Amino acid sequence: MNTTLYILWFTECDRSQQNLVGGKCANLGEMLQANVRVPPGFAITTHAYRHFMHEHRIGGEITRMLASLDSDDIDQAEETSRAIRELMEATPMPAAIADAICFAYQELCAECHATDLPVAVRSSATAEDLPGASFAGQQETILWVRSAESVLRNTVLCWSSLFTARAIAYRQAMGFPHEKVHMSVGVQKMANSRAAGVMFTLNPINGDRSKIAIDSSWGLGESVVSGVVTPDNYLVDKVTEGILQRKISPKLIAHVPNHAAGRVEIADVPAERQNIASLSDDEILNLTILAKCIEGYYHVPMDIEWGIDGDLEFPENVMLLQCRPETVWSSKPPMRVIQQSGTALDFVVANMLKGVRVR
Amino acid sequence: MSGENGSNRFPSPFNVPTPEGCEGWQDLYPYYYVFSEDRREFEDNRFWFQDAMHHPEPIYPFDTITCESWWVALGEMNTRVFIVPPALGIDHRVLNGYLYISALPVPNPDDIPVRVGHFMERAGYYYQHWDELYAQWQAKAEEAINELKAVRVPDLPEMEPINVVVEGRGLTSAYDLIVAYNRAVENMHKMWHLHFEFLNLGYAAYLTFYGFCKQAFPGISDQTIAKLVSGIDVILFRPDEELKRLAHKAIELGVADVFKQTVNPNEVVATMSASDAGGVWLQEMEKSKDPWFYFSTGTGFYHLPRSWVDDLTVPTIAIRGYVEKIQAGQDITRPMVAIQQERDRLAAEYEALLQTDEDKKAFREQLGLARTVFPYVENHNFYVEHWHHTVFWNKMREFGKLLTKHGFFDEVDDMFYLHRYEVQSALYDLIGAWGSGGEPRGPKYWKPRVAKRKEIFKKLKAWSPPPGLGEPPDVVTEPFTIMLWGITTESIQNWLKPSANAADTKELSGFAGSPGKVEGVARIIGSVEDLALVEPGEILVCPITTPSWAPVFTRIQAVVTDIGGMMSHAAIVCREYGLPAVVGTGFGTKVFKTGQRLRVDGTAGTVQIVE
Numbered sequence: 001m002n003t004t005l006y007i008l009w010f011t012e013c014d015r016s017q018q019n020l021v022g023g024k025c026a027n028l029g030e031m032l033q034a035n036v037r038v039p040p041g042f043a044i045t046t047h048a049y050r051h052f053m054h055e056h057r058i059g060g061e062i063t064r065m066l067a068s069l070d071s072d073d074i075d076q077a078e079e080t081s082r083a084i085r086e087l088m089e090a091t092p093m094p095a096a097i098a099d100a101i102c103f104a105y106q107e108l109c110a111e112c113h114a115t116d117l118p119v120a121v122r123s124s125a126t127a128e129d130l131p132g133a134s135f136a137g138q139q140e141t142i143l144w145v146r147s148a149e150s151v152l153r154n155t156v157l158c159w160s161s162l163f164t165a166r167a168i169a170y171r172q173a174m175g176f177p178h179e180k181v182h183m184s185v186g187v188q189k190m191a192n193s194r195a196a197g198v199m200f201t202l203n204p205i206n207g208d209r210s211k212i213a214i215d216s217s218w219g220l221g222e223s224v225v226s227g228v229v230t231p232d233n234y235l236v237d238k239v240t241e242g243i244l245q246r247k248i249s250p251k252l253i254a255h256v257p258n259h260a261a262g263r264v265e266i267a268d269v270p271a272e273r274q275n276i277a278s279l280s281d282d283e284i285l286n287l288t289i290l291a292k293c294i295e296g297y298y299h300v301p302m303d304i305e306w307g308i309d310g311d312l313e314f315p316e317n318v319m320l321l322q323c324r325p326e327t328v329w330s331s332k333p334p335m336r337v338i339q340q341s342g343t344a345l346d347f348v349v350a351n352m353l354k355g356v357r358v359r
Numbered sequence: 360m361s362g363e364n365g366s367n368r369f370p371s372p373f374n375v376p377t378p379e380g381c382e383g384w385q386d387l388y389p390y391y392y393v394f395s396e397d398r399r400e401f402e403d404n405r406f407w408f409q410d411a412m413h414h415p416e417p418i419y420p421f422d423t424i425t426c427e428s429w430w431v432a433l434g435e436m437n438t439r440v441f442i443v444p445p446a447l448g449i450d451h452r453v454l455n456g457y458l459y460i461s462a463l464p465v466p467n468p469d470d471i472p473v474r475v476g477h478f479m480e481r482a483g484y485y486y487q488h489w490d491e492l493y494a495q496w497q498a499k500a501e502e503a504i505n506e507l508k509a510v511r512v513p514d515l516p517e518m519e520p521i522n523v524v525v526e527g528r529g530l531t532s533a534y535d536l537i538v539a540y541n542r543a544v545e546n547m548h549k550m551w552h553l554h555f556e557f558l559n560l561g562y563a564a565y566l567t568f569y570g571f572c573k574q575a576f577p578g579i580s581d582q583t584i585a586k587l588v589s590g591i592d593v594i595l596f597r598p599d600e601e602l603k604r605l606a607h608k609a610i611e612l613g614v615a616d617v618f619k620q621t622v623n624p625n626e627v628v629a630t631m632s633a634s635d636a637g638g639v640w641l642q643e644m645e646k647s648k649d650p651w652f653y654f655s656t657g658t659g660f661y662h663l664p665r666s667w668v669d670d671l672t673v674p675t676i677a678i679r680g681y682v683e684k685i686q687a688g689q690d691i692t693r694p695m696v697a698i699q700q701e702r703d704r705l706a707a708e709y710e711a712l713l714q715t716d717e718d719k720k721a722f723r724e725q726l727g728l729a730r731t732v733f734p735y736v737e738n739h740n741f742y743v744e745h746w747h748h749t750v751f752w753n754k755m756r757e758f759g760k761l762l763t764k765h766g767f768f769d770e771v772d773d774m775f776y777l778h779r780y781e782v783q784s785a786l787y788d789l790i791g792a793w794g795s796g797g798e799p800r801g802p803k804y805w806k807p808r809v810a811k812r813k814e815i816f817k818k819l820k821a822w823s824p825p826p827g828l829g830e831p832p833d834v835v836t837e838p839f840t841i842m843l844w845g846i847t848t849e850s851i852q853n854w855l856k857p858s859a860n861a862a863d864t865k866e867l868s869g870f871a872g873s874p875g876k877v878e879g880v881a882r883i884i885g886s887v888e889d890l891a892l893v894e895p896g897e898i899l900v901c902p903i904t905t906p907s908w909a910p911v912f913t914r915i916q917a918v919v920t921d922i923g924g925m926m927s928h929a930a931i932v933c934r935e936y937g938l939p940a941v942v943g944t945g946f947g948t949k950v951f952k953t954g955q956r957l958r959v960d961g962t963a964g965t966v967q968i969v970e
Binding site: 208349 | 443445446471479563564567571575576577578579580708709712713714715717718721727834835874876962963
């Protein structure tokens with residue numbers, strides 16, 4: 001196995017390497033090529049994962065454990081999942097991979113002029129022949145990781161997350177062989193987000209593609225993604241870039257880094273900040289332009305995680321964290337406005353007959 | 360929804376008391392124009408709303424001529440000419456001096472399918488031949504204005520000139536006077552027929568496209584839809600273009616400093632006259648005046664306020680604003696190419712967002728029709744309410760002058776306290792006395808009556824009319840009611856709320872007239888004479904703005920109005936000036952005070968007092 005392929009920097013990733021770095025990291029690479037601002041980082045490729053599984057022959061062992069699994073027995077599935085993950089987490093990382101990861105992490109620290117740079121470690125799964133397969137909620141993200149040793153440990157956690165009971169059940173339900181799913185891991189500089197959230201390049205309420213819908217809250221984006229706060233919500237017209245709607249909600253808590261403890265914590269938002277907008281109009285406009293750029297690149301509606309970095313000045317502070325194609329509305333048949341074709345005059349008559357309800 | 364006593368209704372027109380001291384106000388108006396027991400059943404079963412957009416104040420008796428003209432013309436185009444399938448016209452009544460209107464539906468819904476057939480044929484013809492018919496319309500409108508200008512109001516001489524004898528004329532000044540009056544009145548009716556020849560169809564086409572956009576792109580702003588449709592070279596902007604030209608001319612001729620010394624129009628003219636260069640500039644202004652200063656500073660529906668050509672205050676302030684901008688190095692030309700490109704970009708991008716070819720085709724065709732009709736929608740106003748009516752009110756003042764000279768009135772404008780039938784009889788009184796050599800009754804008859812009417816009028820002005828009367832319907836189908844007055848569920852609900860307690864209100868909402876968000880100091884302006892008080896950077900809060908105020912907008916940050924809907928004449932112009940505006944707040948001039956700090960959000964349609 002070629003050890004130089006254990007690491008690919010995001011700047012080297014693109015769609016053609018999806019099998020090597022997974023969808024998430026491939027998209028970040030694409031975005032960098034489209035000149036979108038993305039926190040720097042690298043992917044630990046599926047070669048590393050396969051090497052790890054081969055090294056101590058744990059791959060074969062896991063296959064055997066799964067072969068005897070009765071898919072209807074939930075308790076047994078949980079038991080098997082725990083056994084597999086314990087096995088993986090107890091297996092030492094092959095030295096060649098560990099060296100490559102440590103070296104890459106040090107290089108990232110140097111690039112960002114920091115020692116012990118806080119990073120996010122995220123799984124980025126790949127499944128050959130299963131494009132667009134969504135493993136929603138079955139993937140791992142570990143925030144505020146800040147040493148090479150910790151990156152290594154969390155890399156294994158990401159790998160083992162392929163074998164949660166849910167992930168196993170999902171593959172069995174889909175009739176998809178476990179050994180064909182591989183895991184890449186993304187290691188990315190933590191955006192020190194003052195505010196962060198999610199945006200769609202359509203209105204998720206009604207599928208209207210002329211809008212960009214932005215959910216935003218204080219701190220790291222995890223509070224929005226996990227749903228522990230009701231975020232501020234903005235609706236922007238994609239064509240005019242005008243803000244059509246702002247709903248400012250009370251944002252009681254936020255995910256924030258605890259520097260002393262070296263981890264991310266849920267903290268109370270000071271009362272005076274709870275009810276004020278988490279984004280300025282300029283930031284909303286900048287996110288809108290970012291969303292349009294990303295959608296224009298992929299030509300499909302997109303689901304985008306973003307952050308406003310608290311250490312940087314506007315507009316350098318607007319960051320793309322990750323993005324993927326939107327799946328709910330995109331999989332529905334195209335929306336229709338008119339039910340029956342006709343001349344403009346036909347529509348005038350129809351509209352007159354309809355009138356406007358006033359109560 | 361709750362109104363008086365928590366009900367769904369507004370008060371009955373028969374339960375609205377006459378303000379104290381206004382007894383007999385009905386005599387100021389024609390008998391058919393007021394609520395009466397004779398038609399109580401009909402009148403009490405309808406929903407009436409106060410036309411605060413065109414007639415926010417009590418109507419001067421003479422000025423009912425404009426309302427009555429549009430009452431007939433709007434209605435007949437719907438009802439008798441184009442056979443709008445679900446709607447007849449808009450009925451009128453005056454209550455305590457204020458105009459209330461009511462959209463009449465087709466009484467028997469079974470008639471609608473037959474009406475659809477007629478409408479397709481008739482409206483279809485107009486839509487198909489729009490451009491040629493519109494070109495013909497412009498010629499007709501200018502001809503009507505020229506006819507009115509040609510009306511001569513004769514004096515009544517001691518003795519008829521000799522040519523009456525030697526030419527064997529047989530007709531006299533008395534006859535000419537009656538003819539002149541009748542011609543002028545007929546001309547007013549004619550102009551309003553022309554006003555509505557295209558407007559109903561224009562609104563219907565625009566509303567159709569509007570409805571498509573709201574369905575295809577839920578939440579799209581009204582301004583954006585208007586932008587997709589608006590013309591580039593709109594006559595309504597031409598007066599303002601003339602002011603810019605005059606500002607450039609003043610600088611070019613080296614006389615721009617005059618505007619730094621004064622914006623009193625008389626002083627400006629006097630100073631300009633004193634120098635050769637100033638004289639040249641005055642000649643340039645004369646070139647602009649006809650017709651571009653025939654631009655009312657009000658809605659044009661009333662004999663007051665006057666037009667630019669009668670009172671140069673607004674143009675003078677505006678020219679000063681443009682001079683300041685040019686001298687500060689700003690480019691004040693309208694970026695026509697950029698506006699055109701932006702319009703095309705918007706249209707192309709929205710079309711691309713539609714997901715089926717049928718939708719794209721429908722979008723293109725409906726947009727195409729809306730753009731065809733829109734020049735008329737945008738331009739008719741200048742021809743009718745501004746140009747024509749400026750001529751009309753001044754022509755009427757010539758009759759007022761004659762009657763004043765013969766002792767009927769103390770001052771010329773007193774004539775407007777008589778309705779048009781009364782003026783006709785006063786003129787007959789006059790020619791009777793002139794012809795016979797006797798004494799007219801008018802001077803003794805009208806002077807005390809005018810004095811009394813002035814008292815009544817003052818009290819009616821102080822009275823607050825309820826926004827609606829009777830029970831609102833479930834559905835409105837009449838295009839004007841929707842488009843011009845912006846009658847929606849929200850507006851009716853707002854009206855039914857107990858009237859806002861001014862002292863406690865910190866925020867008002869209205870229509871998002873023009874996008875943008877600013878904070879600044881409020882300046883409450885009740886009428887055009889106060890416009891000179893506006894300081895740079897202030898937020899103008901006023902009952903209603905009209906296009907002719909707009910040039911003054913170069914000095915301010917935002918506009919808030921009590922009255923106005925999505926296509927109110929003011930909103931069109933505010934968007935053009937890129938000035939945030941919230942229109943139709945209902946009570947802006949009552950709730951806000953000059954000097955208060957306001958936050959205006961023209962995108963959301965809200966105005967807040969900043970603590």
